[in-house]
Amino acid sequence: MSFERFADPRCQRGLTFVYRLDHPIDPEDFSLAIGPDFARSKQVWGSREIQIWIAPKRFECQLGVRDLELRFMHRFSASAEQRLIDRSRFEEALSTALRR
Amino acid sequence: MSALRGQVQEQGFGRRNLGDEPLVYHCNFYNYWLQKTVLLVDDLGMEEIIQDAAAASAFACLKGLSGQDSEQAEALFAYLGFGQIDLSEVTAAGGHATTSVSHYGQCLSSAAGVPFAKPQSRFDAGFAAGAGAWAHGRLASGFGASIQACMSVGAEQGKVGLKGRVKPDFMQTYGMGPASTDARPPNTWAAVDQAAVDRAVQALHLVGNEEGLIPRFGVMLTQHFAHFYNRLSFEFLRRMSHTGMRMAGEHLLIDAGYRCAFHTFGGIFNSAEWEALMGSKVASREAGAHSMASIVSALGWGRWRLVEISDRRAVLRLYDDYESLGYQAMYGAASRPVAFLAAGGLGGLMNLLYLGDVLDKPVLDNDYFERVFEHPDSFAVHQTKSIAMGDAYSEIVADR
Numbered sequence: 001m002s003f004e005r006f007a008d009p010r011c012q013r014g015l016t017f018v019y020r021l022d023h024p025i026d027p028e029d030f031s032l033a034i035g036p037d038f039a040r041s042k043q044v045w046g047s048r049e050i051q052i053w054i055a056p057k058r059f060e061c062q063l064g065v066r067d068l069e070l071r072f073m074h075r076f077s078a079s080a081e082q083r084l085i086d087r088s089r090f091e092e093a094l095s096t097a098l099r100r
Numbered sequence: 101m102s103a104l105r106g107q108v109q110e111q112g113f114g115r116r117n118l119g120d121e122p123l124v125y126h127c128n129f130y131n132y133w134l135q136k137t138v139l140l141v142d143d144l145g146m147e148e149i150i151q152d153a154a155a156a157s158a159f160a161c162l163k164g165l166s167g168q169d170s171e172q173a174e175a176l177f178a179y180l181g182f183g184q185i186d187l188s189e190v191t192a193a194g195g196h197a198t199t200s201v202s203h204y205g206q207c208l209s210s211a212a213g214v215p216f217a218k219p220q221s222r223f224d225a226g227f228a229a230g231a232g233a234w235a236h237g238r239l240a241s242g243f244g245a246s247i248q249a250c251m252s253v254g255a256e257q258g259k260v261g262l263k264g265r266v267k268p269d270f271m272q273t274y275g276m277g278p279a280s281t282d283a284r285p286p287n288t289w290a291a292v293d294q295a296a297v298d299r300a301v302q303a304l305h306l307v308g309n310e311e312g313l314i315p316r317f318g319v320m321l322t323q324h325f326a327h328f329y330n331r332l333s334f335e336f337l338r339r340m341s342h343t344g345m346r347m348a349g350e351h352l353l354i355d356a357g358y359r360c361a362f363h364t365f366g367g368i369f370n371s372a373e374w375e376a377l378m379g380s381k382v383a384s385r386e387a388g389a390h391s392m393a394s395i396v397s398a399l400g401w402g403r404w405r406l407v408e409i410s411d412r413r414a415v416l417r418l419y420d421d422y423e424s425l426g427y428q429a430m431y432g433a434a435s436r437p438v439a440f441l442a443a444g445g446l447g448g449l450m451n452l453l454y455l456g457d458v459l460d461k462p463v464l465d466n467d468y469f470e471r472v473f474e475h476p477d478s479f480a481v482h483q484t485k486s487i488a489m490g491d492a493y494s495e496i497v498a499d500r
Contacts, residue, residue: 008318015315045376065372076175076201078309097409 003096005091017087019070025028025097027051033100034061034093059086070094101169102180106164108323110298112279113420115305116400119164120275121157121182122326124400124422125306127202127319129363131442132211133356134329135220138336140352141343147222149335151245152271154226157325158332159240160273161234174229178312181322185228190262193234194243197228199258201311205251207320211363213466221258223328228260241270251450273327274429283492285403285419289390294397301398316372318367326400330426331442338431350440354481357444358451358473363428365392365449366456385453389414392449395467401442411454414479416446418494424487439494447481449497454479 002023007068008016031040031053038053050081065071072090074083108118116123138146170187177185185199190197199205204221225245233242244265249255287294287495306314306321312319332351340349368374369388377395382388386409393404393416402421406414418424418439427438437443452458456472472478477500485495 016318043305045373046300046379048376054310061307065236066375069372071372073315075311076206076308076313 003091003094015074015076017072018095019072021068021070021094021098023098024068025063025094026100029100030063030093030097033096034090058082059090061090086095102175104175105166105172111275111276113285113403114397114400115276115279115402115420115422116299116323117276118323121161121164121273122276122400122422122426123323124326124329125321126324126329126360127317127321127364127367128207129211129319130356130357130360131204131223131322131324132208132220133359134316134332135208135222136212137352137356138332141340144336144339146332146336146339150222151226151229151333152241153328153331153335154325155230155233155243155245156240156271156273156331157328158227158230160327161325162231162234162274164275168235168237170231170235173227173235176432177231178308181312181314181320182227182306183308183312185224185231187228187232187235190228190232190236192233192238192264194262194264195232196248196262197224197232197260199224199251199260202251202258202311203320203322205255205258207313208252210320216252216468218253219247219307220252221247221250221260224258225260229262232262232406238264239270241265241267271331273325274426277425277429279420283419285405285417285493286407288405288407289387289394292390292394294394294403297377297394298398301395304373317364317371320362323400326422326426329441330423330430333423334430334438337438350436353440354444354447357441358448359444360441361445361448362452362464362469362473365452366458368392368395369458370461370464375426382459385411385459388453388459389449396445404442413497413499414446414450416442416496416498417485418442418487418496421487421494424494427488433490434486434488436489437484437486437494438488439496442494443481443483443496446496447479448455448473450479451475451479 004019004020041052043050053061057075062071062074108116136387182203186198189195204223208220208288225247229245246261248261249259254416337349382391397403403419405417408415421439423439451472455475479498479500482497485491487494
């Protein structure tokens with residue numbers, strides 16, 4: 001594994017996880033790895049461009065919030081079972097993108 | 101879900117409005133603490149005020165937007181970050197509304213830290229009543245609401261029953277009211293360009309996502325009705341005054357502001373959004389304070405300007421602060437300053453920076469809270485000027 005996962009201990013606990021990477025990934029590699037079934041968008045936060053993938057009512061993933069960091073956020077609407085499936089799929093895609 | 105017909109307008113010194121109703125951003129912690137505070141004393145009758153303030157605010161905002169349909173009200177609920185509400189079972193005679201996602205039903209528990217014994221979704225009930233009344237041609241007071249199920253106490257979804265009622269003495273919102281002053285906020289820190297901060301915060305697109313929530317800055321935000329907060333705070337204070345406990349009421353409201361500062365400002369200081377917006381500008385505690393004031397100034401709270409700041413004392417001037425303007429519009433001139441949230445906020449900000457070393461990104465848990473906020477050398481706050489009393493700006497001093 002070339003990432004570390006941290007659970008947000010505060011307001012969004014149980015919903016938000018931060019992933020720290022040991023090297024950068026290409027957003028296009030990640031996009032290919034996670035597949036096409038997501039709403040993809042960009043936001044500009046100050047000097048940063050954030051790449052966002054959203055599986056409606058399941059999760060949101062933000063790449064670029066900090067250097068070598070991704071933020072994964074479950075939606076309230078997703079069941080516990082769905083959350084496990086989604087996080088597993090996300091981590092698999094992240095691992096694939098990190099290997100490229 | 102249909103799109104919202106209308107958009108937030110900027111006005112005056114950092115004021116934001118939608119449908120001519122002023123909006124302010126606040127997070128789940130303040131929403132929890134303010135509600136808890138105003139409900140502390142059982143016999144003040146504040147449950148009804150919470151629901152009626154929500155109904156009046158929702159009704160007025162929807163009236164200020166075009167059209168008259170339930171879909172618009174559902175879109176508004178989601179856009180503002182309150183969750184997802186279904187009003188399709190409401191008719192002119194009543195019915196029920198359901199929430200599949202609810203800020204008040206689901207997001208307050210992380211603030212409380214313990215399970216709730218009572219439903220927390222009084223705002224949702226009031227919103228359903230006001231929105232249902234608006235959509236079906238009734239007066240703003242036209243529906244009474246009762247919470248039939250709430251996710252905060254374990255229900256799978258929220259349910260609000262609505263029944264027609266007559267309530268002639270129903271509260272009114274005050275809209276945007278008059279602008280406070282011709283005095284312009286001074287530029288107190290050259291490194292912050294307020295217009296640029298406004299644009300940067302706007303670019304964060306802080307509106308409800310597809311499930312109607314705003315998970316940003318490490319907290320759950322809402323774009324809330326200023327009238328709602330003001331009505332809760334000042335009606336609580338008025339009723340406390342009648343029992344001879346005005347000062348206790350003021351202290352409680354300031355305490356809610358302290359807690360807001362701890363979690364909202366603490367969350368912002370620790371967030372990736374903050375780092376992205378402020379980057380390397382925050383090289384000192386003073387810079388942190390000025391930077392936070394500029395962010396706050398973009399949240400609809402009015403303009404915050406620190407005209408003096410050191411490790412012992414800070415002087416904050418507020419231009420168009422929503423509490424003072426709201427008080428003035430609802431009750432006329434005040435005999436005492438009324439910017440309680442801002443006062444608590446300043447105290448909290450100073451304690452976070454100068455006692456809690458928040459720029460070093462500590463873990464913001466209860467131990468930290470107790471250590472910082474109950475420190476014997478913590479900052480005390482005093483309100484020294486108030487727009488609500490006729491001053492050109494409101495002013496708060498924090499010292500220790």
